Structure formats: structure tokens, C-alpha cells
Amino acid sequence: MQKTDEKMHDAADMQPKPVKDSVVVTRDIVHPSDVNAHGIVFGGYMMSLLDKAACIAAFTHAGKKVTTVAMDGIRFFKPAKVGTILTIRASVNRVFNSSMEIGLKVMGLDQLSSEGEQLICRAYMTFVAVDAEGHALAVAPVVPETPDEIRRYNEALVRREARIALSKSLTAR
Numbered sequence: 011m012q013k014t015d016e017k018m019h020d021a022a023d024m025q026p027k028p029v030k031d032s033v034v035v036t037r038d039i040v041h042p043s044d045v046n047a048h049g050i051v052f053g054g055y056m057m058s059l060l061d062k063a064a065c066i067a068a069f070t071h072a073g074k075k076v077t078t079v080a081m082d083g084i085r086f087f088k089p090a091k092v093g094t095i096l097t098i099r100a101s102v103n104r105v106f107n108s109s110m111e112i113g114l115k116v117m118g119l120d121q122l123s124s125e126g127e128q129l130i131c132r133a134y135m136t137f138v139a140v141d142a143e144g145h146a147l148a149v150a151p152v153v154p155e156t157p158d159e160i161r162r163y164n165e166a167l168v169r170r171e172a173r174i175a176l177s178k179s180l181t182a183r
């Protein structure tokens with residue numbers, strides 16, 4: 011690629027993009043091989059589903075290779091049994107510089123219950139855009155439009171500040 015083409019490509023990459031353009035919704039069904047000894051979904055399996063959905067959202071927004079740097083705020087609200095249909099939603103809450111916070115929500119529909127979809131899990135993941143050598147790269151800003159997106163955008167900054175403060179107050183990072 012010519013230098014001018016590269017610059018134009020970089021400039022296009024850095025244009026602000028709405029949250030809705032990179033929202034990811036994936037579905038999965040809990041199989042017997044996905045549960046722990048108590049017959050409910052294994053946390054590590056859920057984290058794998060979350061990591062994949064978040065990675066797709068982060069890559070779709072950034073348009074660059076991304077890598078997972080952190081997962082936090084993960085909370086399991088209800089157990090999911092074999093046969094539960096999981097709906098995983100991932101969206102970019104906020105872009106900082108090279109990093110992005112992705113918000114994740116998992117709903118579960120137990121086929122044998124009449125109670126409808128239940129909240130199973132929520133989590134936040136941080137992804138960083140990287141070049142071929144693994145060096146961090148700047149990411150285009152994300153534009154929140156709906157009241158929920160604006161709330162998540164504002165709360166993402168509170169979480170980032172808490173992460174940085176915690177990291178500074180601990181010896182091991």
C-alpha cells in the first residue's frame with residue numbers, strides 16, 4: 011500500500027462509529043459436556059462464550075486485530091441447566107485509547123420451564139487493538155445513542171478509573 015493510501019485507511023479507521031454497528035448477539039445451547047458436577051453450566055465454559063462474543067464486537071468496532079487484556083465484574087445470577095438456550099449480547103461500552111470496554115449480558119431460556127428468559131450472567135471485558143507485533147494501536151471512538159448506551163458509556167469510565175486505582179494500589183498487576 012502507498013503511504014497516502016495507508017494514511018487514508020488509518021483516517022477512515024478512526025472515524026467515530028455508533029455502538030449499534032458492532033453489537034453481537036450469539037446463541038448457544040447447554041449440552042451435558044458444558045456442565046459441572048452439579049449439573050449446571052460450568053463457569054469456564056460461559057467465560058469462553060463471553061470471550062468469543064466480546065472479541066467479535068471489539069474486532070468489528072476497531073477493524074483491527076484485538077486481544078483480551080482483562081475480564082472483570084463477572085457475575086452469575088442464576089444457574090443454567092442442560093438444555094437451556096443461552097443468548098449472549100456483547101457491545102462496545104466505551105473506547106479509551108487502544109482499549110475498549112465490552113459489556114456482556116447472557117439470558118437463558120430453560121426449555122422445561124414456563125418462567126421465560128432469565129438473566130444468567132453479566133460481565134465486562136477489556137480488549138486492546140494490536141498491530142502484527144502485538145503493540146497497542148489507537149481505536150476509533152464509539153458513539154452511544156440510546157439512553158442505555160449513554161449510561162453504559164458513562165459507567166465504563168467509572169469502572170476504568172476503579173481498575174486503574176486498584177492496579178496502582180496493588181503490587182502485582
Ligand SMILES: CC(C)(COP(=O)(O)OP(=O)(O)OC[C@H]1O[C@@H](n2cnc3c(N)ncnc32)[C@H](O)[C@@H]1OP(=O)(O)O)[C@@H](O)C(=O)NCCC(=O)NCCS
Pocket residue numbers: 077078079080105106107108109110136138140144145146173177
Ligand atoms: C494487551 C497488551 C498488548 C498491552 O500491552 P501493554 O504494553 O501493557 O500496553 P499499555 O500499557 O500501553 O496498555 C494498553 C492498554 O491496555 C490497558 N490495560 C492494561 N492493563 C489493563 C488491565 N489490567 N485492565 C484493563 N485495561 C488494561 C491500558 O489502560 C491501555 O489502554 P488505553 O490505551 O486505552 O489507555 C499486552 O499486555 C498483551 O499482549 N497481553 C496479552 C494478551 C493476551 O495474550 N490475551 C489473552 C489471549 S487473547
